[in-house]
Amino acid sequence: MKEKASxxxxxxxxxxxAGLITFLVWGFVRAQQPTAGFFQGxxxxxxxxxxxKLPGRVDEMAxxxxxxxxxxxxLFTIDSPEVAAKRRQAEAAQEAAAAxxxxxxxxxxxxxxxxxxxxxxxxxxxxxxxxxTFERIERLHAEGxxxxxxxxxxxxxxxxxxxxxxxxxxxxxxxxxxxRVEDIEAATAQERRAAAALEEVDAFVRETxxxxxxxxxxASLLIESGELAPAGFPILKIVDLEDVWVVLxxxxxxxxxxxxxxxxxxxxxxxxxxxFEFEVTWMAxxxxxxxxxxxxxxxxxxxxxxxVHARPVNPIPGLRPxxxxxxxxxxx
Numbered sequence: 001m002k003e004k005a006s007x008x009x010x011x012x013x014x015x016x017x018a019g020l021i022t023f024l025v026w027g028f029v030r031a032q033q034p035t036a037g038f039f040q041g042x043x044x045x046x047x048x049x050x051x052x053k054l055p056g057r058v059d060e061m062a063x064x065x066x067x068x069x070x071x072x073x074x075l076f077t078i079d080s081p082e083v084a085a086k087r088r089q090a091e092a093a094q095e096a097a098a099a100x101x102x103x104x105x106x107x108x109x110x111x112x113x114x115x116x117x118x119x120x121x122x123x124x125x126x127x128x129x130x131x132x133t134f135e136r137i138e139r140l141h142a143e144g145x146x147x148x149x150x151x152x153x154x155x156x157x158x159x160x161x162x163x164x165x166x167x168x169x170x171x172x173x174x175x176x177x178x179x180r181v182e183d184i185e186a187a188t189a190q191e192r193r194a195a196a197a198l199e200e201v202d203a204f205v206r207e208t209x210x211x212x213x214x215x216x217x218x219a220s221l222l223i224e225s226g227e228l229a230p231a232g233f234p235i236l237k238i239v240d241l242e243d244v245w246v247v248l249x250x251x252x253x254x255x256x257x258x259x260x261x262x263x264x265x266x267x268x269x270x271x272x273x274x275x276f277e278f279e280v281t282w283m284a285x286x287x288x289x290x291x292x293x294x295x296x297x298x299x300x301x302x303x304x305x306x307x308v309h310a311r312p313v314n315p316i317p318g319l320r321p322x323x324x325x326x327x328x329x330x331x332x
Contacts, residue, residue, distance in 0.1 A: 038326045039258070041248035041266070041310070045241055045321040048214060049234035053207045056080035058235065061225040069212040069238065076225075076235060078208040083201070090201045094194040101187040116171050123161070123168035130154075130161035216240040239321065246278060246325045248308040252287060257329055258308050259283075266310070266325040276316050278327070282309040 059079040063069060134154040141151040216238040223235045246266065250258050258264075258280050265275045287304030310327075312319065 038328050039248050039250065039254070041246040041308075041325045041327065043244055043319060043321050043323040043325060044247050045239050045245075046216075046243035047219070048216065048238045048240070050075060050210060050213065050236050050238060051232050051234045052078050052210055052229055053231060054078055054080050054083060054204060055229065055231045056083075056208070057228050058223055058225050061221070063218050063236070065218055065221055067218045068216075069218060070215045071212055073212045075210045075212055078210070078229065080204075080208055083204050083208065087198070087201045087205060090194070090198040094191070094198050097187070097191040097194040101184070101191045104184045104187040116168070119171065120165070120168040123165040127158075127161040127165040130158040134158040210235075212238060214238070214240060215242070241320065242315065244312065244316075244319055244321070245281070246310045248310065248327070249305050250308050252304045252306060254329070255283075255306060258310075263313065264310070264327050266327045268316070268319065268323055268325055270320075270323040271316070271318055277313040278310040278325070279313050280308060280310045284308070 056078040057080075059077045061076045062074045063076070069075065134157070137146055137151050137154040140146040141148065218236055219239040220237045221235075222237070223229050223233070229235055248258065260280050260283055263277055263279045266278045267273055267275045284307040287306050
């Protein structure tokens, strides 16, 4: 057994060393081979995740997976009892503010004006009686019949009756003139504030019916009818198949073949291998991942890779995200 183990270990070492040398030689040869004769890219399209501003339960899903929708089409509705309750509150607040404004514009009631007039007449009668009483007591005091104390009391009573008449007349004039302009303006502003609050609630009510922000195809349904949807959570995804482009990962030593503005022919295997014209519209400002390239068995360097976008020059029917596009190097 010891003899077999002593011969097995060197054999395994020799086999492993031979495999390592073979791998290094293969890598060196592969690095020295010319690059492929084409670039391979993948089609992408504009995607819109549609969500609701309000939390609630998805009441009705108006579309199905794969449906074609136009801008403004109804997608789904949200059932939110809280929003309905807030709208009723806003309606009640607006009605109360409108009633206060009408009350301010209408002024006091006819009965109130008459009551103010009667109070003025009562005050005038009291003032007249106090004046006559004061005159009599003044004469009797001058004749020495009444003391000065009685005269002073009559005079004070006359002045109080005169002041009461003045106050009653002011109240009567105010009742006749109605509410102040400032009161009417304040009531009107309060009504406008209530109306604005109702408009705000109506805006939330409109958010319970979600419409398509742009035309496209329903690519996925993340929440079904009857499920709860948090605010801002994507409920479905729309893909705009008219806004498509090809994403190419170009190594930096090949960027000269794909400058921005260049047009090239790209073959789409999924469309019966037909070729279409594309134009490079964007290049990433920063390089992404690197590819190691050997210059010898013991040396090498990294080449950065840049993302390049190319759009079809003319619409391509049937072009969908995920399809491959092959573009020849140095080809027009």
